[in-house]
Amino acid sequence: MEFGKLALLGFGPEGWGLVLVRAGLMTLAVSVAAFVFGLGLGILIAWARIGGNAVLRRLAEVYVVVLRGVPDILVIYLFYFGGRQVVTAIGTGLGFEGPFDISGFVAGMLAIGLISAAGQSEVLRGAYQAVPKGMVEAGRVVGMTRLTLFRRVIAPQAMTTALPGMGNQWQSVIKETALVSVTGLVETMRQVSVAAGTTQEHFLFYAAGAVIYLCITTVSDQIFRFAERRSLRGHPQGGM
Amino acid sequence: MDFTFLGDMFASLLKGLPLTLNFWVLSLLGGGTLALILNLMRTTRIGNAVAGAYVFVFRGTPLLIQIFMIYYGLAGFGFVRQSFLWPFLREPYWCGLLALILNDAAYTSEILRGGLRAVPKGAVEAGRVSGMTRFAILRRITLPLAFRQALPAYSNEVISMLKATALVSTITLMDMTGIARAAISETWRAVEILLCAAAIYLAISLLVTRFSAWFERRLSPWHFGRTTP
Amino acid sequence: MTLTRSTFLRAALAAAVALTAAPVLAQDKKLVFATEGAFPPFNMTRPDGTLYGFELDMLDEVAKRAGFEYEVISQAWDGMIQGLVDGKYDAVVDSVTITGKRLEVVDFSLPYTTGGSTFAVMKESGLELDGTGTFVDLTEEAPTEAAINAIAEKLAGKTVGVHVATIQADFLATYLEPKGVTIRTYPNGPDVYQDLMNGRLDAGMASVTNISAFLEKNTETAMATGPSFKGGVMGAGAAFVVQKGNAELADKISAALKSMSDDGTLEALSNQWFGMVVTPKL
Numbered sequence: 142m143e144f145g146k147l148a149l150l151g152f153g154p155e156g157w158g159l160v161l162v163r164a165g166l167m168t169l170a171v172s173v174a175a176f177v178f179g180l181g182l183g184i185l186i187a188w189a190r191i192g193g194n195a196v197l198r199r200l201a202e203v204y205v206v207v208l209r210g211v212p213d214i215l216v217i218y219l220f221y222f223g224g225r226q227v228v229t230a231i232g233t234g235l236g237f238e239g240p241f242d243i244s245g246f247v248a249g250m251l252a253i254g255l256i257s258a259a260g261q262s263e264v265l266r267g268a269y270q271a272v273p274k275g276m277v278e279a280g281r282v283v284g285m286t287r288l289t290l291f292r293r294v295i296a297p298q299a300m301t302t303a304l305p306g307m308g309n310q311w312q313s314v315i316k317e318t319a320l321v322s323v324t325g326l327v328e329t330m331r332q333v334s335v336a337a338g339t340t341q342e343h344f345l346f347y348a349a350g351a352v353i354y355l356c357i358t359t360v361s362d363q364i365f366r367f368a369e370r371r372s373l374r375g376h377p378q379g380g381m
Numbered sequence: 382m383d384f385t386f387l388g389d390m391f392a393s394l395l396k397g398l399p400l401t402l403n404f405w406v407l408s409l410l411g412g413g414t415l416a417l418i419l420n421l422m423r424t425t426r427i428g429n430a431v432a433g434a435y436v437f438v439f440r441g442t443p444l445l446i447q448i449f450m451i452y453y454g455l456a457g458f459g460f461v462r463q464s465f466l467w468p469f470l471r472e473p474y475w476c477g478l479l480a481l482i483l484n485d486a487a488y489t490s491e492i493l494r495g496g497l498r499a500v501p502k503g504a505v506e507a508g509r510v511s512g513m514t515r516f517a518i519l520r521r522i523t524l525p526l527a528f529r530q531a532l533p534a535y536s537n538e539v540i541s542m543l544k545a546t547a548l549v550s551t552i553t554l555m556d557m558t559g560i561a562r563a564a565i566s567e568t569w570r571a572v573e574i575l576l577c578a579a580a581i582y583l584a585i586s587l588l589v590t591r592f593s594a595w596f597e598r599r600l601s602p603w604h605f606g607r608t609t610p
Numbered sequence: 611m612t613l614t615r616s617t618f619l620r621a622a623l624a625a626a627v628a629l630t631a632a633p634v635l636a637q638d639k640k641l642v643f644a645t646e647g648a649f650p651p652f653n654m655t656r657p658d659g660t661l662y663g664f665e666l667d668m669l670d671e672v673a674k675r676a677g678f679e680y681e682v683i684s685q686a687w688d689g690m691i692q693g694l695v696d697g698k699y700d701a702v703v704d705s706v707t708i709t710g711k712r713l714e715v716v717d718f719s720l721p722y723t724t725g726g727s728t729f730a731v732m733k734e735s736g737l738e739l740d741g742t743g744t745f746v747d748l749t750e751e752a753p754t755e756a757a758i759n760a761i762a763e764k765l766a767g768k769t770v771g772v773h774v775a776t777i778q779a780d781f782l783a784t785y786l787e788p789k790g791v792t793i794r795t796y797p798n799g800p801d802v803y804q805d806l807m808n809g810r811l812d813a814g815m816a817s818v819t820n821i822s823a824f825l826e827k828n829t830e831t832a833m834a835t836g837p838s839f840k841g842g843v844m845g846a847g848a849a850f851v852v853q854k855g856n857a858e859l860a861d862k863i864s865a866a867l868k869s870m871s872d873d874g875t876l877e878a879l880s881n882q883w884f885g886m887v888v889t890p891k892l
């Protein structure tokens with residue numbers, strides 16, 4: 142590869158630099174949105190599995206098993222091809238006038254979020270169960286309400302246990318966004334494919350794409366590690 | 382629902398099952414072997430750095446980009462096309478398998494590393510004291526203990542790889558997902574086809590989950606007779 | 611703890627945003643056209659993301675004559691028609707050929723190109739098919755059979771690449787696959803040429819217009835070969851695609867195309883982008 146080709150990654154009018162940066166930011170944005178959506182749903186699922194009634198528990202279990210057993214790309218395709226009917230059904234049900242559409246961003250966020258919720262709920266459930274039973278009992282004995290107990294005893298400890306697992310879930314979310322281009326969202330993977338196809342410089346652009354993903358995963362990994370260290374303050378194994 | 386269509390669809394999707402299983406089993410075998418080598422490399426300083434960089438790159442980027450880099454990226458270089466590797470890299474099958482192996486090795490090596498770290502020092506010392514060679518210690522003490530420790534995480538990886546094989550459909554291969562995609566563009570009945578394909582993958586991963594739960598119990602003699610693990 | 615609380619709030623906020631963003635009412639009068647942006651010279655993408663090509667110029671002129679406002683979005687070919695059926699956009703302009711199977715789910719305007727389809731090979735492969743420069747109409751049985759047999763003989767045991775779910779893919783599956791030719795289908799059109807140049811394919815099949823765009827950049831190394839196939843599974847030319855029953859839009863576009871064909875505008879555009887006339891007299 143001649144070095145002249147690197148100009149294709151530049152920021153001039155003939156360079157793809159600017160659009161690649163923009164696509165990288167889009168990957169980041171859709172990842173954050175999907176992770177947060179997955180977290181909300183994951184909390185509900187974990188809660189259903191821990192404290193729900195038999196029906197809820199069963200439903201939550203089935204959800205996790207199905208979403209973890211089916212290839213992500215099939216889930217995204219299903220969401221893309223079948224999602225609109227569902228959205229329209231919900232929309233008309235709520236009394237809005239159709240037609241309805243969801244943007245590529247929202248579709249990508251929902252699809253990845255649904256997948257991620259299954260994994261996140263497992264991490265959260267594991268973390269909850271790792272809280273020593275004695276502590277919960279102690280809290281109950283001193284007369285804490287359920288909310289206080291959760292807020293002051295369970296959540297702080299569970300969070301420490303859950304952080305590494307949540308870090309892994311976040312990393313998966315970033316990588317899964319590479320599959321959502323079918324929803325029409327121009328994120329990193331779609332942008333490098335277009336650029337590679339147009340310029341016929343496949344290696345150059347896929348390598349550039351890989352670097353963008355590495356930057357996002359590395360920086361966020363550092364942030365999660367920092368959070369982990371902070372959350373371990375005051376613990377016997379802290380300061381590792 | 383049109384049951385004849387669903388029946389036909391299942392039949393034609395199952396034609397892709399051998400290829401899916403082929404990719405799955407071979408990438409786990411190849412990835413596992415490479416993971417072991419990566420961990421052995423970690424005993425030297427340079428090897429440790431190389432293995433670390435390898436894991437960093439392959440875990441930090443999406444599998445799809447790795448597949449495209451190997452399939453379209455490498456072929457763009459003249460010297461690759463002249464080399465003895467070209468008869469392999471020319472075929473989408475080998476490109477797909479290579480990408481899956483390299484990807485699996487990165488994840489598996491981290492799982493194995495966690496398992497190795499959990500092997501008690503005392504067990505290794507006991508082996509050394511009783512006069513075992515380094516290889517015997519590795520084979521009879523370290524690896525079995527590490528493997529048992531890593532088993533739950535590894536069974537997750539096994540299922541992840543089953544799901545990952547679906548991505549080879551992007552480089553023209555006709556695995557189950559490839560057949561499903563082609564069928565969608567022919568019949569436009571996306572939802573039914575995708576549900577059929579999803580059901581097959583789900584059935585396989587349920588089998589794996591059951592089997593690995595049984596296997597874990599088998600390998601945990603100290604858990605016999607106890608109701609909670 | 612504060613972390614969990616604030617992340618939960620953000621989740622709720624995101625969910626709220628998602629819900630409010632969901633209903634996009636179609637009161638927006640701008641018509642939305644979808645294209646692939648990667649099918650030279652019909653539609654291509656500049657580094658800054660803007661689209662250009664024969665179809666974009668033509669669409670601009672059609673819009674002027676039919677008197678509508680429009681915008682163009684790019685969408686991967688995978689799911690292109692599905693998106694139209696779902697109403698994500700009003701029309702598709704992506705060199706989509708009129709076929710009976712597609713007419714079951716969508717409607718078409720009048721066709722704007724009728725070029726036929728042929729094969730591309732690398733010169734160094736030494737592969738050459740008979741009948742280069744001639745036309746074969748697939749509705750005529752005897753000439754079709756003769757041409758197919760001649761091609762099948764040369765291509766038996768070889769691999770031909772084609773863009774997935776296209777008329778060319780249908781053609782290959784119907785006529786050449788039973789005769790021992792291996793067909794490989796690609797999710798993106800340009801990848802066929804990439805693999806042809808990489809030596810993974812012995813030949814590629816595409817529309818004459820698409821192949822000529824590829825040859826323009828690779829005159830030294832590649833060439834077109836074999837007859838150009840028309841009719842039958844090859845359909846009746848490329849046209850604008852609209853939702854089933856949207857006759858209003860289809861008619862508007864057809865009328866504009868007709869007037870462009872009458873005053874020579876369409877022919878001029880064809881010459882400008884293809885260096886030849888591939889547009890029909892409407």
